[in-house]
Amino acid sequence: MTKTTKAGHTVEKIGGTSMSRTAELLDTVLIGKRTGEDLYNRIFVVSAYAGMTDDLLEHKKSGEPGVYALFASAESGWVWGDALTAVADKMYAHNERIFSDDSARQSANRFARERVEGVRSCLIDLQRLCSFGHFQLEQHLLTVREMLASLGEAHSAFNTSLLLNLHGVRSRLVDLTGWRETGQMDLDTALERALSDVDLSSELPIVTGYAQCSEVLMGTYDRGYSEVTLSRLAVVTKAREAIIHKEFHLSTADPRVVGEKAVRVIGETNYDVADQLSNMGMEAIHPRAAKSLRQAGIPLRVKNAFEPDHEGTLIRSDLGGQDPQVEIVTGLRNVYAFQFYDQDMVGVKGYDSEILEALKRHKVWIIAKTSNANTITHFLRGSMQAIKRVEADLSARFPAAEMSLRKVALVSAIGRNLGGAPILAKAMTMLAEAHIQPLGVHDLMRKIDLQVVVEPEDFETTVRALHKGLVEDQMVASLIAAA
Incomplete structure (x- = not known):
């Protein structure tokens, strides 16, 4: 069972846009002013770097095809292979920016290369297999989508763990992507097994946002799977609080529309309001992920990743109404x-x-x-x-x-x-x-x-x-x- 302290621990997720600002994250969320035991009793769930999942699947807003969409298209031929190579080059470019240490950079490149080329070999074999009439590509596309999406999270999680170790933090990569594993288990069991020997009081786990499990997360949540991983991880490990780090505060409106001086940060609200925000596309958290936290009575905090001293917005299940007002x-x-x-x-x-x-x-x-x-x-x-x-x-x-x-x-x-x-x-x-x-x-x-x-x-x-x-x-x- 995961070891923690009496004060409890937090489970924290970092979004893709924030992940791309790696150097700043070290100075704010990941390390900041923390020393000694204050560095620990936290579990981080990390997303892929900004734009990486778009390149692997399809662009979330424009719909421009990525590797998955090209592979799924019968007319694309082998174009998906070139797109996958471009993704690998983008990963190497990220590694170049992140690691000044040559040995660490080579280690990161080897990890990325092994994953990318493993996926390439798998897709080539699948494409050949499905050239025979007895095998239909459509039956395997969801698995392909999950496998491709997991590349982004594995890349960012490996890099983050390695970077923390280089900075003197005892960090551990927790890879939930099911890479080269046989068999599947349900999500909660997979999480319990992955963290069973982790001592949270002296180790900082970096967990992939994607988790391979029998529930097939992408089939239900598509690209909202990392928030499901966050919520179930908080419930399974009995966290005292879940935290989502974004590149902005949860404010009364978009400051780019109404102006910085007109908005204020929402101090606290409840999961009911969070559900309405999700419905409007302003996701504090995926509504189905919020359900797990709400039922377990675990509060969710939404913070600006680059203003670490600000308390952010606390979302609670036990917070009732207030004087009638728009938040x-x-x-x-x-x-x-x-x-x-x-x-x-x-x-x-x-x-x-x-x-x-x-x-x-x-x-x-x-x-x-x-x-x-x-x-x-x-x-x-x-x-x-x-x-x-x-x-x-x-x-x-x-x-x-x-x-x-x-x-x-x-x-x-x-x-x-x-x-x-x-x-x-x-x-x-x-x-x-x-x-x-x-x-x-x-x-x-x-x-x-x-x-x-x-x-x-x-x-x-x-x-x-x-x-x-x-x-x-x-x-x-x-x-x-x-x-």
């Missing part, structure tokens, strides 16, 4: 409003379930939904191609239905308790003053968020207007009342 204004600039209209829908069951099944089948994320007697509108995140497939499926199933698709923006004002305050009236007033005509408004009876649908070009103006009226003005009023 954060956020949203999504590009959302697809998919409208399904059928005059025959009135009083007939089955339409909704068929639509949901088509969206699930084509892996389209639902942000919000509205309906009336004969119209159902879903607000969706996903590729246009995937949504068009949904439309084609539903056209075949409901030939009399009329469907339309348009781009909109969705802005949400979120808080633990929005009841008992004229949030909707104030929001409409602020939008009118900003000359914004909403396309739609979602204000549920459970007062946790208010969603406004606007034209994409009105996104930033809407965020600024709602933040001004619902957050900034409220802060001023509170200060006046307290004076």
Whole structure:
């Protein structure tokens, strides 16, 4: 069993963008001012360096194909091999920047080369095998995707552990990627086994964000798997706190939109608010990962990796409501409003379930939904191609239905308790003053968020207007009342 001290330990995750600022991380999160025993009683889960997973799979935002997408495409031939070579070169370039010590750099390069060439050999063999009709490539693509994704985390975890050892910290690589292992076990068992002989009071484990297990993390969470590893690791090892280090604070709005002086860091909130943020794409933590922490009563802290003295935002399961107020204004600039209209829908069951099944089948994320007697509108995140497939499926199933698709923006004002305050009236007033005509408004009876649908070009103006009226003005009023 993992050994720790009476004070307990933390499980901490570092995101990809922060990982790429390695030298700064040493001075803040990884070592900083810590000495002796203060360096330990922490477990770090690390992501791949920024852009590496995009190159290995596909670009998260643009959809530009990476190694996986090229390999999965029958028309690509051997182009994926060149893309994999480019990834290896990128890994070597990272190693060059990180390690001034020649011996350490060569060790890092050997590790990266062994992993990359091992994957290359595997993919070549698989491609040859699937040239025979008895073997279908589609049946193996999820495994290929997991194997490729794991390269990025293994690379960054190895480098981080080696770098810490060079700086006098007793660090250990905990490789959960299943490299050259036979058989699989469930995630919790894999975590328990990997840390069974670790003494947290004198060792600093660096854990890969990807973990091979029988649950097949990418099949359920796709690229949110590292947060699942974080949460289950915290639960299995009975951590006192989970921490996510990002390159920014969790603030009342995006400072790039409303201005640095207008925002403030959210001191504390609950997992309910965190779920709403995830739904809006502003992920504090993947909602399914948050569930494990919430059920175990483990608080989550979101910190700026480069402001180590700031306490950040504490998310707790036992934190209830407060005086009615908006805590954060956020949203999504590009959302697809998919409208399904059928005059025959009135009083007939089955339409909704068929639509949901088509969206699930084509892996389209639902942000919000509205309906009336004969119209159902879903607000969706996903590729246009995937949504068009949904439309084609539903056209075949409901030939009399009329469907339309348009781009909109969705802005949400979120808080633990929005009841008992004229949030909707104030929001409409602020939008009118900003000359914004909403396309739609979602204000549920459970007062946790208010969603406004606007034209994409009105996104930033809407965020600024709602933040001004619902957050900034409220802060001023509170200060006046307290004076």
